[in-house]
Amino acid sequence: AQKITQTQPGMFVQEKEAVTLxxxxxxxxxxxxxxxxxxxxxGEMIFLIYQGSxxxxxxxxxxxxxxxxxxxxxxxxVISASQLGDSAMYFCAMTLSFISSGSARQLTFGSGTQLTxxx
Amino acid sequence: xxxxxxxxxRVICKSGTSVKIECRSLDxxxxxxxxxxxxxxxxxxxxxxSNEGSKATYEQGVEKDKFLINHASxxxxxxxxxxxxxxxxxxxxxxxxxxxxxxxxxxxxxxSWLTVV
Numbered sequence: 001a002q003k004i005t006q007t008q009p010g011m012f013v014q015e016k017e018a019v020t021l022x023x024x025x026x027x028x029x030x031x032x033x034x035x036x037x038x039x040x041x042x043g044e045m046i047f048l049i050y051q052g053s054x055x056x057x058x059x060x061x062x063x064x065x066x067x068x069x070x071x072x073x074x075x076x077x078v079i080s081a082s083q084l085g086d087s088a089m090y091f092c093a094m095t096l097s098f099i100s101s102g103s104a105r106q107l108t109f110g111s112g113t114q115l116t117x118x119x
Numbered sequence: 120x121x122x123x124x125x126x127x128x129r130v131i132c133k134s135g136t137s138v139k140i141e142c143r144s145l146d147x148x149x150x151x152x153x154x155x156x157x158x159x160x161x162x163x164x165x166x167x168x169s170n171e172g173s174k175a176t177y178e179q180g181v182e183k184d185k186f187l188i189n190h191a192s193x194x195x196x197x198x199x200x201x202x203x204x205x206x207x208x209x210x211x212x213x214x215x216x217x218x219x220x221x222x223x224x225x226x227x228x229x230x231s232w233l234t235v236v
Contacts (some may be wrong), residue, residue, distance in 0.1 A: 006121075010197065035225065043210050045227040091162065106153045106226060107214070109162045 002027040004018050004092050006110035013082045015119050020067070021077040021113045023092030032077040035107065039089040048090075052074060056087065082117045089114050122146040125213055125228025132203055133234055140231045142213035148193035149215030154186075157210040157230075166211075169196055179222045203235040 003026040013019035025034065032053045037045040051059045051066045059066045065078040079086060092109040132138050142152060151170050155163040167183075169175035169190035175185045180195040183190045185207075196215070200207055212230040 037227075043212070043230040043232065045212065045230070047224050047226070050224065095154075106165045106168060107163075109164075111162050 002094055002108050002112035004094055004108055006092055006113050010114045012116050015098050016081055018080045019082055021076045021090050024031045025094050030097045032094055035093045036077045037091045041078055084117050087117045121225045121229040123215055125231055127231055128229055129232045134204055134235055135202055137199055137201045138203055140211055142228045143198045144194050146216040151216040152190050152196035153214040154198050155212050205235045208233055208235045
């Protein structure tokens with residue numbers, strides 16, 4: 001079974017600074033997808049970024065980038081130029097197989113990291 | 120715009136009553152629907168998986184007779200919490216799986232906060 005580990009329950013960052021949220025995963029399946037979601041206090045799950053296990057390059061989406069180190073089984077999220085609106089809970093998640101083929105399975109989530117951006 | 124619509128966003132019900140939560144996929148046909156539950160300050164945990172037109176598959180520890188899931192069409196799935204108790208108070212959120220609208224994204228509904236008093 002797959003497992004996602006987020007070791008930082010809470011993180012603080014100064015506005016306009018960069019911050020890295022850690023995520024490690026464990027699976028024996030060679031095909032998987034890694035996600036990061038942002039969950040504000042309202043509860044909605046906001047998709048941030050996706051990395052496929054066979055992707056050669058690290059994913060980037062605006063201020064978000066994913067530091068994918070396959071050998072170490074880590075998929076850290078880097079948020080550049082933090083904004084006050086970035087304060088939220090962040091979840092790392094994994095699905096086996098590829099969603100682009102419509103064959104993805106359910107997401108397994110980490111325990112989350114509460115990020116607070118300080119003015 | 121939203122591709123998944125979930126209602127109600129918040130509901131308070133009395134202990135012993137039933138509550139129905141609806142999840143609609145707006146832009147694509149959801150062949151599979153995942154239902155997750157999130158207790159305060161915890162992560163999302165999968166409750167059940169339903170495929171259109173067939174019975175749902177429940178995760179270990181989730182009572183199938185208490186959490187009724189109906190996935191009668193490719194755009195609508197419902198979760199009914201029957202005989203709700205205060206310990207069922209939680210955040211429930213759906214995630215449909217179908218042909219992605221764009222790129223590699225798994226969508227979620229807005230979620231439903233259930234409070235049982």
